[in-house]
Amino acid sequence: xxxxxxxxxxxxxxxxxxxxxxxxxxxxxxxxxxxxxxxxxxxxxxxxxxxxxxxxxxxxxxxxxxxxxxxxxxxxxxxxxxxxxxxxxxxxxxxxxxxxxxxxxxxxxxxx
Amino acid sequence: xxxxxxxxxxxxxxxxxxxxxxxxxxxxxxxxxxxxxxxxxxxxxxxxxxxxxxxxxxxxxxxxxxxxxxxxxxxxxxxxxxxxxxxxxxxxxxxxxxxxxxxxxxxxxxxxxxxxxxxxxxxxxxxxxxxxxxxxxxxxxxxxxxxxxxxxxxxxxxxxxxxxxxxxxxxxxxxxxxxxxxxxxxxxxxxxxxxxxxxxxxxxxxxxxxxxxxxxxxxxxxxxxxx
Numbered sequence: 001x002x003x004x005x006x007x008x009x010x011x012x013x014x015x016x017x018x019x020x021x022x023x024x025x026x027x028x029x030x031x032x033x034x035x036x037x038x039x040x041x042x043x044x045x046x047x048x049x050x051x052x053x054x055x056x057x058x059x060x061x062x063x064x065x066x067x068x069x070x071x072x073x074x075x076x077x078x079x080x081x082x083x084x085x086x087x088x089x090x091x092x093x094x095x096x097x098x099x100x101x102x103x104x105x106x107x108x109x110x111x112x
Numbered sequence: 113x114x115x116x117x118x119x120x121x122x123x124x125x126x127x128x129x130x131x132x133x134x135x136x137x138x139x140x141x142x143x144x145x146x147x148x149x150x151x152x153x154x155x156x157x158x159x160x161x162x163x164x165x166x167x168x169x170x171x172x173x174x175x176x177x178x179x180x181x182x183x184x185x186x187x188x189x190x191x192x193x194x195x196x197x198x199x200x201x202x203x204x205x206x207x208x209x210x211x212x213x214x215x216x217x218x219x220x221x222x223x224x225x226x227x228x229x230x231x232x233x234x235x236x237x238x239x240x241x242x243x244x245x246x247x248x249x250x251x252x253x254x255x256x257x258x259x260x261x262x263x264x265x266x267x268x269x270x271x272x273x274x275x276x277x278x279x280x281x282x283x284x285x286x287x288x289x290x291x292x293x294x295x296x297x298x299x300x301x302x303x304x305x306x307x308x309x310x311x312x313x314x315x316x317x318x319x320x321x322x323x324x325x326x327x328x329x330x331x332x333x334x335x336x337x338x339x
Contacts (some may be wrong), residue, residue, distance in 0.1 A: 091334070098177045098284045102185045105151070105171040109192050 123186030180288025229268030
């Protein structure tokens with residue numbers, strides 16, 4: 001195992017532990033979705049840094065052939081999932097904000 | 113509803129329409145409608161003051177939330193003020209208030225729930241890109257919501273009290289117009305499209321927040337993902 005592998009595994013381990021601790025503490029805003037997404041990312045990094053050959057069987061199963069292609073493919077899926085989640089959250093916030101602004105505008109009727 | 117004397121409210125969403133709003137209100141009053149509700153959608157100019165001076169009831173959004181949100185606020189206000197028929201027109205002067213009368217008749221006498229102004233029946237003066245944009249909009253609305261209309265993006269519409277209560281929209285911006293079509297379909301509301309005149313001026317075409325290709329793409333994405 002090279003020094004790079006050890007460093008990468010250590011960093012991933014720190015983030016993974018922190019993520020699990022936050023979820024177990026039921027820290028505000030740390031939802032199940034965040035827990036699963038974060039665990040998948042850091043768990044994946046840790047696994048592939050310790051066992052680079054672990055991706056072979058997965059690559060074969062997905063028909064991608066190369067380990068790197070598999071990682072890029074999975075990375076894209078994760079990035080798209082995160083972007084979609086972010087867009088949904090922003091849209092929800094926008095709608096909440098609009099509702100607040102609309103109610104404020106209509107307070108005039110209640111006063112009159 | 114008292115079919116002889118329905119209470120009619122005209123809702124005008126306005127964002128930075130200081131130059132045009134007074135004229136729109138005066139023209140609407142001249143056409144015979146006194147209950148005019150202007151929603152100042154977070155304007156940074158004197159739209160609110162100009163509308164008040166012209167005799168409209170003004171509700172102000174603290175920040176800009178979009179045409180859909182403004183119309184929704186206006187319709188809510190009209191409902192609370194006891195309107196039987198609610199008409200929405202744009203605040204930039206492109207719509208002719210003399211077209212309101214046939215819309216009122218369609219609801220109060222012919223029993224329709226919703227009247228959609230159709231700009232595409234007489235396309236004279238309409239820029240080619242707007243015609244194409246509207247046709248694409250109609251196709252997408254039909255594809256997503258299953259109801260074909262000839263002008264799915266028109267802001268000149270009239271609603272009966274029943275329709276105003278039944279239509280439940282959630283979007284804030286230009287996708288609102290399409291969402292209303294969906295609600296008409298889902299709630300089995302009786303609707304008719306009536307031809308309307310549109311006056312395209314350098315002012316109305318020059319406004320930055322108007323629907324363009326970029327906003328059209330954003331609208332489509334919101335319709336596909338969030339609706």
